[in-house]
Amino acid sequence: xxxxxxxxxGARINYANWADTPFIKDNVAIHWxxxxxxxxxxxxxxxxxxxxxxxxxxxxxxxxxxxxxxxGVGASGTVYQLRGKNNYGAHQGDEDNDGISNNKEVVPIVAxxxxxxxxxxxxxxxxxxxxxxxxIKQPWTDGDLKVFGHREIQxxxxxxxxxxxxxxxxxxxxxxxxxxxxxxxxxRIATMEKFVSDMRAL
Numbered sequence: 001x002x003x004x005x006x007x008x009x010g011a012r013i014n015y016a017n018w019a020d021t022p023f024i025k026d027n028v029a030i031h032w033x034x035x036x037x038x039x040x041x042x043x044x045x046x047x048x049x050x051x052x053x054x055x056x057x058x059x060x061x062x063x064x065x066x067x068x069x070x071x072g073v074g075a076s077g078t079v080y081q082l083r084g085k086n087n088y089g090a091h092q093g094d095e096d097n098d099g100i101s102n103n104k105e106v107v108p109i110v111a112x113x114x115x116x117x118x119x120x121x122x123x124x125x126x127x128x129x130x131x132x133x134x135x136i137k138q139p140w141t142d143g144d145l146k147v148f149g150h151r152e153i154q155x156x157x158x159x160x161x162x163x164x165x166x167x168x169x170x171x172x173x174x175x176x177x178x179x180x181x182x183x184x185x186x187x188r189i190a191t192m193e194k195f196v197s198d199m200r201a202l
Contacts, residue, residue: 001130002078009048009080012055013066020086023104025141028132030169031069031110031150032117032161047074047112051082054110069110071131077123079131082110085140106153107135107145111161119164129178147174 006015033054041047055067062068070088072080087104109131111120120128136143149169150160168174 001127001134002076004044004048004078004080006081010052011067011082012052012059015066015081015083015086018083018086022085022140023087025085025105025107025135026145027106027153028135028145028147028174029106029108029150029153030128030147030161030165030174031108032165033110033112033114041075041112044074044076044078047072047076047078047080050112051080069108071107072110072112073124073127073131074112075117075121075124077121077127077130079127085138106148107141108150111165115159115162120168125168125173126178128174129176132174133177147172 006013033050041050051067051072058064058067067082068088069082070084070086072082074080085107088106088108109128111124111128113120113124132145132147135141136145147169149166151158151166154160
């Protein structure tokens with residue numbers, strides 16, 4: 001996974017220095033950058049420029065304390081740390097009705113795209129999968145993160161993150177291990193041979 005820290009994508013705030021009161025994250029919500037977001041960024045430099053623009057909008061126009069997402073994933077498949085494990089400001093509501101806001105319990109991942117971008121690239125899906133595998137191994141998650149589209153946990157009507165990403169979420173594409181983590185052909189054959197051997201021994 002190509003992982004870029006806030007200081008490396010040019011963030012105005014070093015989110016890695018934040019130390020919010022920890023809450024165990026139990027869900028993931030996938031977002032896009034808005035219906036008026038730019039079309040596909042052409043490479044990592046363009047993706048970082050978009051993130052800087054979103055951060056400035058959230059700071060200067062919204063008056064928030066930083067960009068509203070935990071992580072970003074570009075068309076290149078690059079994963080960007082935004083707020084990371086800190087608290088967020090992107091979803092609202094309380095999806096599981098446990099009295100703890102989604103902004104504390106849910107990790108928001110933003111696809112660096114918008115309504116005019118078309119569907120996610122294959123690299124973006126791979127980046128999301130690699131990020132998901134990273135998140136479920138962190139001590140600040142419950143290890144069994146459910147994946148939602150923003151529209152599923154937002155109390156107000158929203159199209160975010162678009163129909164194509166929603167279809168992929170429903171098919172489990174985010175939770176799938178990246179190809180490098182899937183068994184090789186040799187491993188699959190060995191597993192099958194062991195299964196056949198075990199069956200013959202019964």
